[in-house]
Amino acid sequence: MALFKFRLPDIGEGISEAEIVAWHVKVGDRVEEDQSLADMMTDKATVEMESPVAGTVVELAGEVGDQVPIGSTLVVIETEGAEEAAETPAAPVTEAVVEAENPGVEEVVATPAPAPTPAPAPVAATPAAPEAAPASAEDTRKVLASPAVRARAKDLGVDLSQVRHEGAHVRHADLDAFLRYNGAQGYHAPHASRAREDEAVKVIGMRRRIAENMAASKRAIPHFTYVDEIDVTALEAMRGDLNANRGQRPKLTMLPFLIVAICRTLPDFPMLNARYDDEAGVVTRSGRVHMGMATQTDAGLMVPVIRDAQDKNVWQLATEIGRLADAARTGKAKSEELSGSTITVTSLGPLGGIATTPVINRPEVAIIGPNKIVERPVFDGDDIRRAKLMNLSISCDHRVVDGWDAASYVQAVRKLLETPVLLFAD
Numbered sequence: 001m002a003l004f005k006f007r008l009p010d011i012g013e014g015i016s017e018a019e020i021v022a023w024h025v026k027v028g029d030r031v032e033e034d035q036s037l038a039d040m041m042t043d044k045a046t047v048e049m050e051s052p053v054a055g056t057v058v059e060l061a062g063e064v065g066d067q068v069p070i071g072s073t074l075v076v077i078e079t080e081g082a083e084e085a086a087e088t089p090a091a092p093v094t095e096a097v098v099e100a101e102n103p104g105v106e107e108v109v110a111t112p113a114p115a116p117t118p119a120p121a122p123v124a125a126t127p128a129a130p131e132a133a134p135a136s137a138e139d140t141r142k143v144l145a146s147p148a149v150r151a152r153a154k155d156l157g158v159d160l161s162q163v164r165h166e167g168a169h170v171r172h173a174d175l176d177a178f179l180r181y182n183g184a185q186g187y188h189a190p191h192a193s194r195a196r197e198d199e200a201v202k203v204i205g206m207r208r209r210i211a212e213n214m215a216a217s218k219r220a221i222p223h224f225t226y227v228d229e230i231d232v233t234a235l236e237a238m239r240g241d242l243n244a245n246r247g248q249r250p251k252l253t254m255l256p257f258l259i260v261a262i263c264r265t266l267p268d269f270p271m272l273n274a275r276y277d278d279e280a281g282v283v284t285r286s287g288r289v290h291m292g293m294a295t296q297t298d299a300g301l302m303v304p305v306i307r308d309a310q311d312k313n314v315w316q317l318a319t320e321i322g323r324l325a326d327a328a329r330t331g332k333a334k335s336e337e338l339s340g341s342t343i344t345v346t347s348l349g350p351l352g353g354i355a356t357t358p359v360i361n362r363p364e365v366a367i368i369g370p371n372k373i374v375e376r377p378v379f380d381g382d383d384i385r386r387a388k389l390m391n392l393s394i395s396c397d398h399r400v401v402d403g404w405d406a407a408s409y410v411q412a413v414r415k416l417l418e419t420p421v422l423l424f425a426d
Contacts, residue, residue, distance in 0.1 A: 021205035022147035055079035065204040146298040206300035256317035292341030365397035
């Protein structure tokens with residue numbers, strides 16, 4: 001027998017360590033070549049580590065949530081080879097795109113560079129009998145779900161293929177609903193929900209990154225939020241007309257129009273389109289608008305970036321919004337598409353509520369949040385008319401932006417949105 005040390009390879013992003021977000025094996029498991037060992041997360045992506053050899057797992061580097069340095073041993077596997085240790089070189093991983101089971105859905109997985117298999121001993125030892133894996137573990141791997149959901153399902157012994165879900169991925173909410181399943185009675189209605197045991201969920205992976213970034217933002221930045229009401233009746237009518245005649249172009253939501261309005265007003269308020277290096281005491285005002293777009297994914301909140309948004313029209317913006325949102329949600333967004341924003345917009349769509357107080361995407365100094373559009377009666381002189389109204393929120397870094405400037409900026413955006421023909425005027 002020989003001990004094969006699988007070292008965590010350089011993922012090629014200039015990182016020094018990666019976080020364990022899911023183990024797919026345990027000590028004593030029999031693994032085959034190319035079998036998934038673990039999911040490792042960097043600042044930007046989650047990659048899947050696969051075994052370059054067959055054998056029995058005898059040692060794991062740590063627990064879910066632990067950080068593992070690049071080049072250190074991740075898994076030790078006992079192979080049926082010569083009586084000497086073999087190791088994987090700390091080589092970069094290569095990305096391969098493989099088609100998932102759902103048609104039209106793809107996943108990006110990372111495959112470590114193959115290492116030579118140890119030469120067999122003159123007398124091969126009888127391999128240990130493989131440990132029978134539960135059927136649910138195999139089925140769980142066939143369903144699209146985030147590493148956190150897969151790990152939770154595995155811990156609970158839940159077969160993800162039996163979990164009802166909407167969309168391509170199984171979410172935590174779908175798993176919660178499954179746990180309320182009670183024999184022949186099926187899924188309980190919301191009013192029939194029952195108490196469950198308390199559950200301790202370790203904060204790992206993307207959720208830990210989000211927690212760290214949000215805590216740093218609130219700890220370092222003195223936030224203030226300004227909210228104003230905007231009459232978008234005319235804009236909604238224009239949007240409806242454009243969508244009715246869009247042909248093969250993408251359907252327009254409110255977001256492309258808002259981004260155009262933001263870009264057109266920022267030259268008069270350069271302190272808002274900026275990044276603040278508080279250690280150096282320098283504010284860099286950007287001459288271009290690289291628009292961050294907060295996007296909810298199964299793994300948590302991500303912020304893909306629309307480059308040079310100031311040069312794009314509403315149709316181009318709609319196309320880019322759809323492309324980047326899809327890339328973020330399917331894990332295919334590139335590193336450069338997830339960094340470098342100068343100002344961010346965050347929208348909950350129809351769940352937008354009355355008002356929001358969004359947290360700034362540090363080191364930016366402003367973040368803008370449109371809220372839900374509602375219909376209400378308004379006075380128009382002596383008349384009363386039906387209007388479509390939307391509150392617009394902006395949170396700013398008070399070290400860089402004064403309240404007067406934030407209010408003045410929102411008023412400038414409001415003017416364009418309430419008179420939408422101005423969005424298309426030179």
